[in-house]
Amino acid sequence: MPLVQTSLKAEGAIIVGAGPAGLMAAQVLLEQGIPVDLFEAMPTVARKFLYAGKSGMNISHAEATEQFLTRYSTSSVQPAHPHLLESVRQFDNTQVKHWVESMGIETFIGSSGRVFPTGMKAAPLLRSWLQKLKNLGLKLHTRFYWQGWQGEQLIFNTPAGKTQVTGKACLLSLGGGSWKKLGSDGLWQKPLSDQGIELTKLRPSNCGFQVSWPAGFADEFAGTPLKSVALSSVTPSGNTIAKSGDLMISRKGIEGGLVYGVSASLRDQIIQNGQATLLIDLLPARSQDEIEKALYNRGKRSISHCLKQLKLSPAKQALLRQLTDKETFQDISRLAAAIKKLPLPLTETQPTDRAISTAGGVRFSQLNHHLMATEIPGLFFAGEMLDWEAPTGGYLLTACLATGHQAGQGMVEFIRGSV
Secondary structure, three states, X not given: OOOOOEEEEOOOEEEEOOOHHHHHHHHHHHHOOOOEEEEEOOOOOOHXXXXXXXXXXXXXXXXXHHHHHOOOXXXXXXXXXXXHHHHHHHOOXXXXXXXXXXXXXXXXEOOOOEEEEOOOOOHHHHHHHHHHHHHXXXXXXXXOEEEEEEXXXXXXXXXXXXXXXXXXXXXXXXXXXXXXXXXXXXXXXXXXXXXXXXXXXXXXXXXXXXXXXXXXXXXXXXXXXXXXXXXXXXXXXXXXXXXXXXXXXEOOEEEOHHHHHHHHHHHHHHHHHOOEEEXXXXXXXXXXXXXXXXXXXXXXXXXXXXXXXXXXXXXXXXXXXXXXXXXXXXXXXXXXXXXXXXXXXXXXXXXXXXXXXXXXXXXXXXXXXXXXXXXXXXXXXXXXXXXXXOOOOOHHHHHHHHHHHHHHHHXXXXXXXXX
């Protein structure tokens, strides 16, 4: 069949992007009696949400609000914009917990303070949410890929051809630039730039780093965790950040939750200086003096045997040898110092598409506190396509829901003529 061009006039609001931010905005609008047409490029909705929930759906964190807000930033040295913080205050971690429970899903707080739905899966929550939205009258259009504007009309590519869409207000919630196979490809940057909307370049966030391991090391240790280590790094502003936990050696570098926790600082150092140094403490429970004494008092035992007695795993010992020289192993003081502060030089993040999230996007300076473009009335933004970042642990999802909620309320007011 030949492709045709069609037109669609929405009765109320248009939302482009059916991730958590778009779905939350749709709920706000529908509960206020405003019709919503929701357009999604993928065959199904919220794919990244479902993917993130496969290994345990972390919906938020139980920190006090003011501490919770400190987790958000624009970069490793720049705090989050007040518009983002206002959004999260209005729909904070407590509100997220109550919202999940309103869907008939019980929650619990883990030992780390993270909030989870009972059952630990995203699918039951999403099913309940979609049923609620359907009951409220949501009109969902899948396989509608947004291309930009033609005059005041939004243009979509669909399997049947091009479709032009108009409505009373529009929210773009198209995600960041990571995991494009799940729908977040970042290609919205060009049509927004063409409209004169200022953007901060997308950068990988909560990401791993590339390391050129020797083939033998990668063959033996790729996929091996380094357990109970501590990482530290000096930020571009001169502050030191430190995290403890486990990291993973991959065939092409390092990754894992511990690495993600310091990734923003390392990434920004690489952008600014072309390189960054990650310091790894292989034995955070032992002082340098204790390690040095143990090495001096080894008697006739080999260094390798003594390192094993110090509870250095084969992977830790191999990494220590990779990142030091023979002279270090012949100098007890230098070896003890290397065990406590093993420098790993880094020059490249993992590709953006492999990052858990991205920093950068639509600058808040272009928006009012309703998250509406100041130069394009009726155009709103929410979610990860806004210029902010946060660590894993429920902070990402909370801000996506919160900005969707904030934008939804702004759209209600705009459509009713009070903005």
